[in-house]
Amino acid sequence: MNWDNVRDETVGYLRDLICLNTVNPPGNEIIACQYLADVLARNGIESQILESAPTRGNLVARLYGDGRAAPLLLMVHLDVVPVERDRWAQDPFGGELKDGFIYGRGALDTKELAAMELAVLLWLKRNQVPLARDVIFMANADEEAGGHYGAKWMVEQHPDLIRAEYAINEGGGFGTTILGKRIYGIQTGEKGTARFTLRARGKPGHAAVPQSENAVLKLARGLDKLGGASFPMHVTQTVRRYTQGLGNAVGGSAGAALRGLVDNKNAARALEQLELDEGMRGRLYAMLHNTVTPTKLAAGSKINVIPSVAEAQVDARLVPGVTAESFLQELRTVLGSEYEIEFHKPTTVGIESDPQSPLYATMVRHLKLHDPEAFVLPDMIVGATDARHVTTLGTKVYGFCRRWCMNQKSDAQQSLGGGLAQATL
Ligand SMILES: [Zn+2]
Incomplete structure (x- = not known):
């Protein structure tokens, strides 16, 4: 496997996807679905495009395993939020690659993940990787407006096409430095x-x-x-593990305070005394x-x-x-x-996926292979994604999309490709 070629190919898919304007509203995700379907077809993978309404496309493709385990779903959304053109130095729909950075609406949310998941499917196919599980790829419309024409509609209308034990979705994966330690979150919870x-x-x-x-x-x-x-305070498994893991990573008195946070009757006050930046403090409060x-x-x-x-x-x-x-x-x-x-109807409940499952453990193991110094923790976002629709089918959804930069030593594509291939065995 030549990873430089894999990277260049994946970057090409991302740039192409950025050039397809899928600003929601109106969405028009069908053009991105058609693009993905063409690439898949050229590589011998059949796919279906399901329209929830005219031009609101959702694409599904499947690689078959031998049935020893239940499917893994790679999910992503193809719509993007609107742009204020005059605030952009580059064309938001130009897909420009400059100094190792790719510019455009959706480059981080989530056409990068669409390109990666597409590429994973292609590599699994080309390398004839033996699979215990089916690997399903679902690219959706309408996440940015609630998923009514996308994941929610797919769950309601076509559950059998996408039913899976596990899903990998947007959400976690940003490497951040907290109190001097490099932390990656795997998103296991959403409010x-x-x-x-x-x-x-x-x-x-x-x-x-x-x-x-x-x-x-x-x-x-x-x-x-x-x-x-x-x-x-409401303590979830995710946040208990997050604060304990963060405490262990940080060490010292701040670490002890973090480890004790979820059992502290006055956690809000304890948070105020920790030397965290305001954003992090607010996020920890909101997680609890x-x-x-x-x-x-x-x-x-x-x-x-x-x-x-x-x-x-x-x-x-x-x-x-x-x-x-x-x-x-x-x-x-x-x-x-x-x-x-x-x-206001409907209200939605938060979701949580098991932060101790075999897939979660596989993701941690692979991330640490490529970044041994880093700490990997289950994480909760205080917003929401399409995960809340898919979990209603009993699927455990993990948010992870590691971002990488081309002028850094880019091992992330190995992490993702290798991790997923391994996870499916
Ligand atoms: Zn998103």
Whole structure:
């Protein structure tokens, strides 16, 4: 295997995919599906394109194993978020390669993973790697807008095409340095969402006669309570292992504090005392707690009239294992009963995949082969991906896509290709 050729070929696929404009909306992912189908066909791999709506393409291809184990799904999304053209130095749809960097919308989310997963399929096929499991490739529409035309639709309409024991998805894989140690996360958890309207009702009247039953003031008091509240901690397996692993990696007193975090009754305060950058501190807090963030306000129609109702829209994220109902109790504990709380449908629950499974262990082993100094930890993102749709089929989904740079010693393609081939045996 000549890895330089593999790299160059994969880079070519990535650049081609970037040139196909799949900004969602409208998506138009069908053009990327057709591209992938052509490459697969040239390599003797059949694929199907399933349209959830005109131009909203989803592609599925499968390499067959001998059936000793259940399938492995390589999943990815083909749509990208919009661009502000005047903020780009390069053409966002040019796929330019310059000084070892590839420029374009989707280069990191997630056409790079599409190119890698495509390439893995091609190498498995060309090298006739004997497989115990089927390896399924699913490239979806619409992840950036909730997956309704993509992974969610595939799960609902074509579950038998994509049913698998394990899936590898976007999410983890960014190498980061935390307190001097190089850490890679394999994403095993994602938070859920429970957005809601917080509504205060009060006495209407003329603004010239102030009164404490003003709905605007009442809402402000409620928001202030939410902002200052200490919500209970929820410890998942992923975060227990993450904080313990991070603590072991870091060592010293900071390491001890991290290791003890999940058993600390006052974890929020312990976090404040740790020497972490603000982003990391906030992320660790969010991994351990349900969070509430008010983002929109509405009340009144005239400056001299006290309105009878005032509303805030609140974005809330739930730790896996917490339902909207149990979260409502937490909100009631903070707010009491005088506010209306109306959840926006649908709410979603967080998800967690076993951070001790054989596939997880294989991923760790291979990453350490290529970067022995690094620490590999299960990780939880505080947002969401298509994983939440696929896990409803019982699939354990792991987010991992190691990014690499061409002017560094690029061993990642070996890590990915070798890791996946091994994982399927
Ligand atoms: Zn993405």
